[in-house]
Amino acid sequence: MIDATIDADVLVVGGGGGGLRAAIEAHAAGARVLVLSKGIVGKSGLTQTAVTGFQVAFGCADPRDNPSVHYADTMRGSYGLANPELVDIFTREGAATVEDIESFGARFDRDDDGNFIQRRLDSSQTYPRSIKKGDSLGTPIMQALRRQMNKCDIPRRHEILVTKLLKDGNRISGAVALDFQTGELLEIRARSVIMATGGGGELFPVNSNTPDSTGDGCALALGAGADLVDMEFILMLGHAVMFPETVRGVLFTFQYLLDKGARALFNAEGEPFLSRYDPEGSDNPPRHIYARAIHGEVRAGRGSPHGGVFFDPGSVPLETVVDALPSQTQFLQSFGVDMRQPIEVGVAAHYFCGGIRIGPDSLSTVPGLYGVGECSGGPHGAARVGGNSLTEVLVFGKRAGRHAAETAATANAPTNDPDEVETECRRLLGFLEGSRNGPRPSEIKKRIKQTMNDHVGVVRDAAGLKEALDAFEEIAMRNLPAMALASPERIANYDWIQAIEATSMTRVGEAVARAALMRTESRGAHYREDHPDQIDDEWLQNIVVRQRGKELSVSSVPVNSATYGEETG
């Protein structure tokens, strides 16, 4: 049933910032690398959409800043749940990673003396620390990574969806994948596999991600027996545009205008409200507080017509807006948004703080399997501090690439289990069988999103989370097996891709809901209305999700207590 078999030392799954950084490093370390992306390698993923945050403690804006202060800010911002070892690594190695990216051809903004221009994103940063490039960091970073990937001529294939990870005993041995363009099924034999598949923002109806952010990496890693960690913490931002529909979910980082005299967010009654929700009483609190505050105003009937609140860019001169946020302003204006009138802004799912539980070399709990970037967990704990994502994805991408190449050099040639391969091929081809008469994949996705939005979003409680788990069980038992595709064709069948994604999303949604139900407190990005207090005596613990057989189990463990890549039995 397999149409082609491909060999690689290091298989990189994902063609965004983390995948490219890992691939470049693994190639430099002498490995035969293969990069697969379900999109276009180097042009898909979320790194390219990064706008204004990239924290590296150069101390250009304030000489008192250094990696230790960045470390302390990050640990505090993670509400004590980030893995300290990982935070220590990425705060210290951030500077070298900026140097790498510049050596690949990017150049970040500097002042006349050649020092980086560093800005403050929000009150979580002790000193202004975020470097910049205009108001869109992602584009120059991806350009540099693409240039380096092309220079090294790293083998890559576009529009290949990895659908299952394969193991040889306890060790990772490869993967099965579907080629979207041809409909062919591929078997990959690899000594190391690096997952850099991004997050799962698409599990929510309003999100700042791309439609392919369906949590595939977490679902695949669960299936391979890897631990996931911190899945209950999903960062919901309060600065997404809510209207018009064309730009719903697009981020507008108006926080930069608050320093410049812009009026703080206000509700339908024209009142500012953020300070009421922030324990510190700030009108520009850490970002997850924004989401809860807006959610609270909307629920109290003081929201805007499309489920948000208001920000008024007209409260500062247009030049100030354009100067601070040129490309965002241009994008919104192209869809007719009037930058002289109040804009409806609201909550959008932005970032999965948790994911595949990784150690210092980005290695998961399964030998040979790595996690990089948003699909990984450990660097951010209960809430990712703004501007840490680029730092972390590039630092751990590099580490994963190097370690995976070194491991691959000594690992035996992998053997995939032919029965496992055949079972997976049957599952994939089963989606095309005509006997199914249930809903289309897009309808199931809609149900998953509604469930997450209603019960696993900004505000949670036990009853709602149990309802969500019931819904996911019903989707898994009844909807997915009956799912009917619009076409049985193999070539460029997007329904086929969506059917596989919907299956992953169901698993990931269940993992999030299970972890959220277990955590009977509120912390960081996780808020339980029935347990509103943060309980440090009991809950300075990470929650780990594992799959054994078909079932998911959750357990709480002390922070940084895992053994990575060892035999776990």
Next chain:
Amino acid sequence: METFRLRLHRFDPKHDSAPRYEEYEIESDGPLSVMQAICRVYDTVDGTLSLRNTDCRRGVCGICSMMIDGRRRLACTCVAQDGMTIGPPPNRKVIKDLVFEMD
């Protein structure tokens, strides 16, 4: 509710001898990007339509670049207008419908 009619490129190399443009009607309560309009056709009218849905949605990546009313434009940043014709750039090998070889 606003009604949009869009003419979309259809071609299945396995069954068709030549490409054609087919007209679809969708509804929306506000403006849509061309990309959103294409997705709406796929979601609500004809699920056999092949499309790429892995672009950045904000004018950065260029994956959704296609011919829109005779001009090469990004489907994600172009506002959909009633009567638009949408297809692949010229001289590009078409894999199926709106999925074609990239640059």
